[in-house]
Amino acid sequence: MASRAPFDLLYSDTEDELRSAVRSLLADRCDAASVLARAETDRPHDPELWRTLATGIGAAGLLVPEKLGGQGASHREAAVVLEELGRAVAPAPYLTSAVLATEILLGCDTASAEVAGLLAQVAAGARVCVPAVPLTLAPGAPLPAGVRDGGGGVLTGRVGSVADAVAADVLLVLADTGLYAVPAPDVSLVRAVPLDLTRPLATVVLDGAAGTRLADPAAARAAVAGALLSGAGLLASEQLGLAEWCLTETVGYVRGRHQFNRPVGSFQGLKHRLARLWLDVASARAAARAAADALATGSPDAPLTVAVAQAYCSGVAVRAAEECVQLHGGIGMTWEHPAHLYLKRAKADSLALGTTGHHRALVADFAELPSP
Amino acid sequence: MITSEELAARVRELLAAHPPGGTDREDFLRARFDAGLAWVHYPEGLGGLGAPRALQAVADAELEAAGAPDNDPRRIGIGLGMAAPTILAYGTEEQKRRFLRPLWVGEEVWCQLFSEPGAGSDLAALGTRAVRESGSGDWIVDGQKVWTSSAHTARWAILIARTDPALPKHHGITYFLCDMHAPGVEVRPLRQITGEAEFNEVFLTGVRIPDAHRLGAVGQGWEVARTTLMNERVSIGGMRIPREGGMIGPVAGAWRERPELRTHALHQRLLELWVEAEVARLTGERLRQQLAAGQPGPEGSGMKLTFARLNQEISGLEVELLGEEGLRYEDWTMRRPELVDFTGRDAGYRYLRAKGNSIEGGTSEILLNIVAERVLGLPAEPRDDKDLAWKDLAR
Numbered sequence A: 001m002a003s004r005a006p007f008d009l010l011y012s013d014t015e016d017e018l019r020s021a022v023r024s025l026l027a028d029r030c031d032a033a034s035v036l037a038r039a040e041t042d043r044p045h046d047p048e049l050w051r052t053l054a055t056g057i058g059a060a061g062l063l064v065p066e067k068l069g070g071q072g073a074s075h076r077e078a079a080v081v082l083e084e085l086g087r088a089v090a091p092a093p094y095l096t097s098a099v100l101a102t103e104i105l106l107g108c109d110t111a112s113a114e115v116a117g118l119l120a121q122v123a124a125g126a127r128v129c130v131p132a133v134p135l136t137l138a139p140g141a142p143l144p145a146g147v148r149d150g151g152g153g154v155l156t157g158r159v160g161s162v163a164d165a166v167a168a169d170v171l172l173v174l175a176d177t178g179l180y181a182v183p184a185p186d187v188s189l190v191r192a193v194p195l196d197l198t199r200p201l202a203t204v205v206l207d208g209a210a211g212t213r214l215a216d217p218a219a220a221r222a223a224v225a226g227a228l229l230s231g232a233g234l235l236a237s238e239q240l241g242l243a244e245w246c247l248t249e250t251v252g253y254v255r256g257r258h259q260f261n262r263p264v265g266s267f268q269g270l271k272h273r274l275a276r277l278w279l280d281v282a283s284a285r286a287a288a289r290a291a292a293d294a295l296a297t298g299s300p301d302a303p304l305t306v307a308v309a310q311a312y313c314s315g316v317a318v319r320a321a322e323e324c325v326q327l328h329g330g331i332g333m334t335w336e337h338p339a340h341l342y343l344k345r346a347k348a349d350s351l352a353l354g355t356t357g358h359h360r361a362l363v364a365d366f367a368e369l370p371s372p
Numbered sequence B: 001m002i003t004s005e006e007l008a009a010r011v012r013e014l015l016a017a018h019p020p021g022g023t024d025r026e027d028f029l030r031a032r033f034d035a036g037l038a039w040v041h042y043p044e045g046l047g048g049l050g051a052p053r054a055l056q057a058v059a060d061a062e063l064e065a066a067g068a069p070d071n072d073p074r075r076i077g078i079g080l081g082m083a084a085p086t087i088l089a090y091g092t093e094e095q096k097r098r099f100l101r102p103l104w105v106g107e108e109v110w111c112q113l114f115s116e117p118g119a120g121s122d123l124a125a126l127g128t129r130a131v132r133e134s135g136s137g138d139w140i141v142d143g144q145k146v147w148t149s150s151a152h153t154a155r156w157a158i159l160i161a162r163t164d165p166a167l168p169k170h171h172g173i174t175y176f177l178c179d180m181h182a183p184g185v186e187v188r189p190l191r192q193i194t195g196e197a198e199f200n201e202v203f204l205t206g207v208r209i210p211d212a213h214r215l216g217a218v219g220q221g222w223e224v225a226r227t228t229l230m231n232e233r234v235s236i237g238g239m240r241i242p243r244e245g246g247m248i249g250p251v252a253g254a255w256r257e258r259p260e261l262r263t264h265a266l267h268q269r270l271l272e273l274w275v276e277a278e279v280a281r282l283t284g285e286r287l288r289q290q291l292a293a294g295q296p297g298p299e300g301s302g303m304k305l306t307f308a309r310l311n312q313e314i315s316g317l318e319v320e321l322l323g324e325e326g327l328r329y330e331d332w333t334m335r336r337p338e339l340v341d342f343t344g345r346d347a348g349y350r351y352l353r354a355k356g357n358s359i360e361g362g363t364s365e366i367l368l369n370i371v372a373e374r375v376l377g378l379p380a381e382p383r384d385d386k387d388l389a390w391k392d393l394a395r
């Protein structure tokens, strides 16, 4: 169980600059009140915000090499963007389009004109591309096989719990004969009422939709499996950002809120809870940075490090959001206060891309700690 | 500023002049100190080169590769981790020259005479008296200290004592370097939960301390002691440990080697703790990287809390995992060990010894207060003892 060369767990200057660009964009365009207002319509995503994030800041193409039309950055930078999106519970199809779909396309043959063309458009933010897989699909889990090719790429089947499908221009569909790009207008969506209002869910229904084939079955499955690993690793950063917001907001609140002629934050029961939460958030940062760096460097340690980060960060984000609701008292239970948006995102994130239990089981495999 | 290449060259010079194989251990360590390779961030002439702390790893790696002896840092932990940084910060030139070299080489072991039966978490309430003798200017010390680790092997002690009971508790304290062989110092083993006696009671009766062994100004002792305590609490996070390097190692090993012990319930707990131990390792590594980059984060104040909790949970799990074997204990014979070996011995010992991790060096409750107040900026506990004269405090 030797660990390899230590990961670089700090933030580089470029990453700090990227963070402040994203943070100030979100401060302008994505305050809690407008996130909530939009979530109550049937279009939670703000296309204007997406355009600025994707094209103004160039965040959509971070994972894509420059020669394929992207920024040629890495998972480390994408992780920083996700931290900020998590901190703002931003309803942006970043994890789905800029991470999962992008990684699937990068895992296909990028010399092919179809793959390269779509990738360049996704990287430029010109099209939102979303994988038609359930949000709960985890790395290491069997891939779904619900879509059939009736011949010549005419696809039939259903995929449930697809995140951000409503924002998609193109869907990536895994069928028995390979991976297909399907234009969104060619499928029908049955929208679900999501627990997390900021990440809409739908069942994708393919009823003889025509897709463009991007990869054969073996390549398709490998590409999806690789993307799930990256997605799970980077989700830890979204969870970190979310947890940090909850902690900071709660500390600020209990300092100012008085009961019993004292700030409630001066009571030791609360101080100790918040100190412990701070410890957990600091640890989540190390775990999430390790996962991002392991993915960025293609370390052979990446699968284990991602599983560790997911097995740890999900719980921290949920606890941070739960403490946030509880320590705000009655106001924490209200619809106006944004705490509920964070709790819903945190809880949904804990199911996304594998539960804690699933990732612990992966740790058991990688660390050679077999079950009885 | 010295580069790592220059530093490596200095190490090779030292090794050439004092081949580890043919040199007496302490002679080698003294030569290493004199070459400035003991703690490279200390000033020249005091075992260092005024170099960035991060370069120490370069020197250590080169020396280790050459098979050079180390100074047994666990045996002299209190000296290295607490006495030395305090002497460096507050000592006179003469004190630094007198004490730092034998301390680092390990010729002189140090202990910490801080806690008293009536003053633990509220350390500033201590009552051991130091009265200045008119004429000689020496200090005469009377009182009792307790839980003093290594007092039985120590040659010197850092000591805090009350020099003015009429002042509020934080203001009437002075810091001393106490000769453990001086007449009037009596060390009695205090047997502990593990059966052995790594700590002691220390009775101080008319102990004479020359004024030259006062560290810092009269009445400045609390400020000086805070330097010691700060160093005590951060010294834990600084080490690089390999994966499964801590308490989790033996449990994971037992799990792999002994399939007959495995149950589903234990598996879930083991995996949870394995993940937490790995995350704690990464958090320590991140802290180390921050320090090396000159941007120390507040995480240091948390590492002791994390390790205390994990050590206790993991060692508890280990005893359960062992089943019938977990019912037995290696040896209750009363011993006075020279060093504390946290992960050594058997699971029962690890379980019991780990209980001290959340008490020694500040309890977890006190450290949580510190994190809440200093890191998160939450309001301090209301307190009414700050301005009262020490002699008027309830006790």
Ligand SMILES: Cc1cc2nc3c(=O)[nH]c(=O)nc-3n(C[C@H](O)[C@H](O)[C@H](O)COP(=O)(O)OP(=O)(O)OC[C@H]3O[C@@H](n4cnc5c(N)ncnc54)[C@H](O)[C@@H]3O)c2cc1C
Pocket: A268, B111, B112, B113, B114, B115, B116, B117, B119, B120, B121, B122, B146, B147, B148, B149, B150, B199, B356, B359, B360, B361, B362, B363, B364, B365, B366
């Ligand atoms: C193995 C070991 C080695 C030690 N070595 C040394 C040594 O070498 N030199 C030395 O000087 N000392 C040493 N100590 C002493 C140690 O520093 C003290 O035991 C410790 O600071 C706690 O003080 P106390 O024992 O008086 O507990 P108390 O302060 O009496 O605490 C009792 C309980 O009350 C809690 N408590 C106290 N105040 C508060 C508060 N404000 N808020 C919430 N909870 C509170 C504590 O957390 C604890 O649970 C050692 C202790 C151990 C266990």
